[in-house]
Amino acid sequence: MATQTSKNDTKYIPQFGAFLKAKCPRCRRGNMFANSMYNLTGQNMYQRCPHCGLTFEREPGYFYVAMYVSYAMNVAEMVTITVATIILTGSESPWLYLGLLLGSILVLAPFNLRFSRLILLYWMTPGAKYRPELSGDLPHNHEQHMHQH
Incomplete structure:
Protein backbone atom coordinates (compact mmCIF):
# COMPACT_ATOMS: atom_id res chain seq x y z
CA MET A 1 0.00 0.00 0.00
CA ALA A 2 1.63 3.24 -1.13
CA THR A 3 1.43 6.23 1.17
CA GLN A 4 1.32 9.80 0.00
CA THR A 5 2.85 12.59 2.03
CA SER A 6 0.89 15.72 2.66
CA LYS A 7 2.25 19.12 1.78
CA ASN A 8 2.95 19.82 5.46
CA ASP A 9 5.11 16.70 6.00
CA THR A 10 8.73 17.73 6.37
CA LYS A 11 11.73 15.80 7.47
CA TYR A 12 14.71 17.71 8.85
CA ILE A 13 18.04 16.18 7.85
CA PRO A 14 21.22 17.48 9.56
CA GLN A 15 23.61 19.31 7.25
CA PHE A 16 26.89 17.73 8.30
CA GLY A 17 25.64 14.15 7.93
CA ALA A 18 24.19 14.90 4.49
CA PHE A 19 27.45 16.63 3.50
CA LEU A 20 29.57 13.63 4.52
CA LYS A 21 27.26 11.25 2.62
CA ALA A 22 27.43 13.51 -0.51
CA LYS A 23 23.69 14.22 -0.57
CA CYS A 24 22.01 17.08 -2.43
CA PRO A 25 22.38 20.39 -0.56
CA ARG A 26 18.77 21.43 -1.25
CA CYS A 27 16.82 18.31 -0.16
CA ARG A 28 19.66 16.38 1.58
CA ARG A 29 18.14 13.12 0.29
CA GLY A 30 19.31 12.58 -3.30
CA ASN A 31 22.81 11.34 -4.05
CA MET A 32 25.14 13.72 -5.86
CA PHE A 33 27.48 10.99 -7.09
CA ALA A 34 26.54 7.80 -8.92
CA ASN A 35 29.35 5.70 -7.45
CA SER A 36 31.76 5.51 -4.53
CA MET A 37 34.70 7.83 -3.98
CA TYR A 38 37.41 5.24 -4.60
CA ASN A 39 36.79 2.99 -7.60
CA LEU A 40 38.48 2.21 -10.90
CA THR A 41 35.91 3.97 -13.11
CA GLY A 42 36.28 7.42 -11.56
CA GLN A 43 33.62 9.51 -9.91
CA ASN A 44 30.43 10.12 -11.84
CA MET A 45 28.32 13.03 -10.67
CA TYR A 46 24.63 13.23 -11.49
CA GLN A 47 23.53 16.27 -13.49
CA ARG A 48 20.40 16.63 -11.35
CA CYS A 49 19.37 15.48 -7.90
CA PRO A 50 17.38 12.27 -8.27
CA HIS A 51 15.09 13.36 -5.40
CA CYS A 52 14.34 17.09 -5.88
CA GLY A 53 15.69 17.82 -9.38
CA LEU A 54 18.27 20.47 -8.41
CA THR A 55 20.76 21.02 -11.26
CA PHE A 56 24.19 20.64 -9.66
CA GLU A 57 26.23 22.43 -12.33
CA ARG A 58 24.63 25.84 -11.97
CA GLU A 59 26.14 27.16 -15.22
CA PRO A 60 28.68 25.90 -17.78
CA GLY A 61 32.09 25.62 -16.15
CA TYR A 62 30.63 26.05 -12.67
CA PHE A 63 32.86 23.42 -11.09
CA TYR A 64 36.05 25.19 -12.18
CA VAL A 65 35.60 27.17 -8.95
CA ALA A 66 35.89 23.86 -7.08
CA MET A 67 39.50 23.66 -8.31
CA TYR A 68 40.36 26.60 -6.04
CA VAL A 69 38.70 24.86 -3.10
CA SER A 70 40.58 21.67 -3.95
CA TYR A 71 43.85 23.63 -4.14
CA ALA A 72 43.26 25.05 -0.65
CA MET A 73 42.51 21.55 0.64
CA ASN A 74 45.71 20.22 -0.99
CA VAL A 75 47.84 22.93 0.60
CA ALA A 76 46.35 22.24 4.05
CA GLU A 77 46.91 18.50 3.63
CA MET A 78 50.51 18.92 2.47
CA VAL A 79 51.38 21.27 5.34
CA THR A 80 49.79 18.88 7.84
CA ILE A 81 51.63 15.86 6.43
CA THR A 82 54.95 17.72 6.37
CA VAL A 83 54.62 18.96 9.96
CA ALA A 84 53.50 15.50 11.15
CA THR A 85 56.49 13.89 9.40
CA ILE A 86 58.90 16.38 10.98
CA ILE A 87 57.44 15.75 14.45
CA LEU A 88 57.18 11.97 14.12
CA THR A 89 60.43 11.16 12.29
CA GLY A 90 62.71 14.18 12.60
CA SER A 91 64.12 13.14 9.23
CA GLU A 92 65.86 15.62 6.96
CA SER A 93 65.74 13.38 3.89
CA PRO A 94 64.03 15.19 1.02
CA LYS A 129 20.13 26.31 0.27
CA TYR A 130 18.36 23.63 2.28
CA ARG A 131 14.60 23.41 1.87
CA PRO A 132 13.23 21.02 4.52
CA GLU A 133 9.91 20.69 2.70
CA LEU A 134 11.78 18.79 -0.04
CA SER A 135 13.35 16.33 2.43
CA GLY A 136 10.22 14.27 2.91
CA ASP A 137 8.98 11.58 0.59
CA LEU A 138 7.70 13.15 -2.60
CA PRO A 139 4.32 12.16 -4.05
CA HIS A 140 4.62 9.36 -6.60
CA ASN A 141 3.65 11.50 -9.61
CA HIS A 142 6.28 14.12 -8.69
CA GLU A 143 9.02 11.47 -8.52
CA GLN A 144 8.09 10.18 -11.97
CA HIS A 145 8.17 13.74 -13.31
CA MET A 146 11.64 14.33 -11.82
CA HIS A 147 13.10 11.15 -13.35
CA GLN A 148 11.90 12.09 -16.83
CA HIS A 149 14.09 15.22 -16.94
Missing part, protein backbone atom coordinates in the same frame (compact mmCIF):
# COMPACT_ATOMS: atom_id res chain seq x y z
CA TRP A 95 63.17 11.80 -0.52
CA LEU A 96 61.03 10.84 2.46
CA TYR A 97 59.05 14.08 2.20
CA LEU A 98 58.77 13.86 -1.58
CA GLY A 99 57.54 10.27 -1.44
CA LEU A 100 55.01 10.99 1.32
CA LEU A 101 53.67 14.13 -0.36
CA LEU A 102 53.36 12.60 -3.83
CA GLY A 103 51.76 9.46 -2.42
CA SER A 104 49.28 11.46 -0.35
CA ILE A 105 48.39 13.65 -3.33
CA LEU A 106 47.46 10.52 -5.31
CA VAL A 107 45.55 8.93 -2.44
CA LEU A 108 43.66 12.11 -1.50
CA ALA A 109 42.80 13.26 -5.07
CA PRO A 110 39.38 11.50 -5.18
CA PHE A 111 38.57 12.82 -1.69
CA ASN A 112 39.51 16.38 -2.74
CA LEU A 113 37.49 16.21 -5.95
CA ARG A 114 34.33 15.08 -4.19
CA PHE A 115 34.54 17.33 -1.16
CA SER A 116 35.62 20.45 -3.05
CA ARG A 117 32.42 20.15 -5.11
CA LEU A 118 30.39 19.50 -1.98
CA ILE A 119 31.88 22.55 -0.22
CA LEU A 120 31.12 24.65 -3.29
CA LEU A 121 27.49 23.55 -3.43
CA TYR A 122 26.80 23.49 0.32
CA TRP A 123 28.44 26.72 1.44
CA MET A 124 29.28 28.81 -1.62
CA THR A 125 26.16 28.51 -3.82
CA PRO A 126 23.29 30.86 -2.98
CA GLY A 127 20.59 28.96 -4.92
CA ALA A 128 21.26 25.58 -3.30
Whole structure:
Protein backbone atom coordinates (compact mmCIF):
# COMPACT_ATOMS: atom_id res chain seq x y z
CA MET A 1 0.00 0.00 0.00
CA ALA A 2 1.63 3.24 -1.13
CA THR A 3 1.43 6.23 1.17
CA GLN A 4 1.32 9.80 0.00
CA THR A 5 2.85 12.59 2.03
CA SER A 6 0.89 15.72 2.66
CA LYS A 7 2.25 19.12 1.78
CA ASN A 8 2.95 19.82 5.46
CA ASP A 9 5.11 16.70 6.00
CA THR A 10 8.73 17.73 6.37
CA LYS A 11 11.73 15.80 7.47
CA TYR A 12 14.71 17.71 8.85
CA ILE A 13 18.04 16.18 7.85
CA PRO A 14 21.22 17.48 9.56
CA GLN A 15 23.61 19.31 7.25
CA PHE A 16 26.89 17.73 8.30
CA GLY A 17 25.64 14.15 7.93
CA ALA A 18 24.19 14.90 4.49
CA PHE A 19 27.45 16.63 3.50
CA LEU A 20 29.57 13.63 4.52
CA LYS A 21 27.26 11.25 2.62
CA ALA A 22 27.43 13.51 -0.51
CA LYS A 23 23.69 14.22 -0.57
CA CYS A 24 22.01 17.08 -2.43
CA PRO A 25 22.38 20.39 -0.56
CA ARG A 26 18.77 21.43 -1.25
CA CYS A 27 16.82 18.31 -0.16
CA ARG A 28 19.66 16.38 1.58
CA ARG A 29 18.14 13.12 0.29
CA GLY A 30 19.31 12.58 -3.30
CA ASN A 31 22.81 11.34 -4.05
CA MET A 32 25.14 13.72 -5.86
CA PHE A 33 27.48 10.99 -7.09
CA ALA A 34 26.54 7.80 -8.92
CA ASN A 35 29.35 5.70 -7.45
CA SER A 36 31.76 5.51 -4.53
CA MET A 37 34.70 7.83 -3.98
CA TYR A 38 37.41 5.24 -4.60
CA ASN A 39 36.79 2.99 -7.60
CA LEU A 40 38.48 2.21 -10.90
CA THR A 41 35.91 3.97 -13.11
CA GLY A 42 36.28 7.42 -11.56
CA GLN A 43 33.62 9.51 -9.91
CA ASN A 44 30.43 10.12 -11.84
CA MET A 45 28.32 13.03 -10.67
CA TYR A 46 24.63 13.23 -11.49
CA GLN A 47 23.53 16.27 -13.49
CA ARG A 48 20.40 16.63 -11.35
CA CYS A 49 19.37 15.48 -7.90
CA PRO A 50 17.38 12.27 -8.27
CA HIS A 51 15.09 13.36 -5.40
CA CYS A 52 14.34 17.09 -5.88
CA GLY A 53 15.69 17.82 -9.38
CA LEU A 54 18.27 20.47 -8.41
CA THR A 55 20.76 21.02 -11.26
CA PHE A 56 24.19 20.64 -9.66
CA GLU A 57 26.23 22.43 -12.33
CA ARG A 58 24.63 25.84 -11.97
CA GLU A 59 26.14 27.16 -15.22
CA PRO A 60 28.68 25.90 -17.78
CA GLY A 61 32.09 25.62 -16.15
CA TYR A 62 30.63 26.05 -12.67
CA PHE A 63 32.86 23.42 -11.09
CA TYR A 64 36.05 25.19 -12.18
CA VAL A 65 35.60 27.17 -8.95
CA ALA A 66 35.89 23.86 -7.08
CA MET A 67 39.50 23.66 -8.31
CA TYR A 68 40.36 26.60 -6.04
CA VAL A 69 38.70 24.86 -3.10
CA SER A 70 40.58 21.67 -3.95
CA TYR A 71 43.85 23.63 -4.14
CA ALA A 72 43.26 25.05 -0.65
CA MET A 73 42.51 21.55 0.64
CA ASN A 74 45.71 20.22 -0.99
CA VAL A 75 47.84 22.93 0.60
CA ALA A 76 46.35 22.24 4.05
CA GLU A 77 46.91 18.50 3.63
CA MET A 78 50.51 18.92 2.47
CA VAL A 79 51.38 21.27 5.34
CA THR A 80 49.79 18.88 7.84
CA ILE A 81 51.63 15.86 6.43
CA THR A 82 54.95 17.72 6.37
CA VAL A 83 54.62 18.96 9.96
CA ALA A 84 53.50 15.50 11.15
CA THR A 85 56.49 13.89 9.40
CA ILE A 86 58.90 16.38 10.98
CA ILE A 87 57.44 15.75 14.45
CA LEU A 88 57.18 11.97 14.12
CA THR A 89 60.43 11.16 12.29
CA GLY A 90 62.71 14.18 12.60
CA SER A 91 64.12 13.14 9.23
CA GLU A 92 65.86 15.62 6.96
CA SER A 93 65.74 13.38 3.89
CA PRO A 94 64.03 15.19 1.02
CA TRP A 95 63.17 11.80 -0.52
CA LEU A 96 61.03 10.84 2.46
CA TYR A 97 59.05 14.08 2.20
CA LEU A 98 58.77 13.86 -1.58
CA GLY A 99 57.54 10.27 -1.44
CA LEU A 100 55.01 10.99 1.32
CA LEU A 101 53.67 14.13 -0.36
CA LEU A 102 53.36 12.60 -3.83
CA GLY A 103 51.76 9.46 -2.42
CA SER A 104 49.28 11.46 -0.35
CA ILE A 105 48.39 13.65 -3.33
CA LEU A 106 47.46 10.52 -5.31
CA VAL A 107 45.55 8.93 -2.44
CA LEU A 108 43.66 12.11 -1.50
CA ALA A 109 42.80 13.26 -5.07
CA PRO A 110 39.38 11.50 -5.18
CA PHE A 111 38.57 12.82 -1.69
CA ASN A 112 39.51 16.38 -2.74
CA LEU A 113 37.49 16.21 -5.95
CA ARG A 114 34.33 15.08 -4.19
CA PHE A 115 34.54 17.33 -1.16
CA SER A 116 35.62 20.45 -3.05
CA ARG A 117 32.42 20.15 -5.11
CA LEU A 118 30.39 19.50 -1.98
CA ILE A 119 31.88 22.55 -0.22
CA LEU A 120 31.12 24.65 -3.29
CA LEU A 121 27.49 23.55 -3.43
CA TYR A 122 26.80 23.49 0.32
CA TRP A 123 28.44 26.72 1.44
CA MET A 124 29.28 28.81 -1.62
CA THR A 125 26.16 28.51 -3.82
CA PRO A 126 23.29 30.86 -2.98
CA GLY A 127 20.59 28.96 -4.92
CA ALA A 128 21.26 25.58 -3.30
CA LYS A 129 20.13 26.31 0.27
CA TYR A 130 18.36 23.63 2.28
CA ARG A 131 14.60 23.41 1.87
CA PRO A 132 13.23 21.02 4.52
CA GLU A 133 9.91 20.69 2.70
CA LEU A 134 11.78 18.79 -0.04
CA SER A 135 13.35 16.33 2.43
CA GLY A 136 10.22 14.27 2.91
CA ASP A 137 8.98 11.58 0.59
CA LEU A 138 7.70 13.15 -2.60
CA PRO A 139 4.32 12.16 -4.05
CA HIS A 140 4.62 9.36 -6.60
CA ASN A 141 3.65 11.50 -9.61
CA HIS A 142 6.28 14.12 -8.69
CA GLU A 143 9.02 11.47 -8.52
CA GLN A 144 8.09 10.18 -11.97
CA HIS A 145 8.17 13.74 -13.31
CA MET A 146 11.64 14.33 -11.82
CA HIS A 147 13.10 11.15 -13.35
CA GLN A 148 11.90 12.09 -16.83
CA HIS A 149 14.09 15.22 -16.94
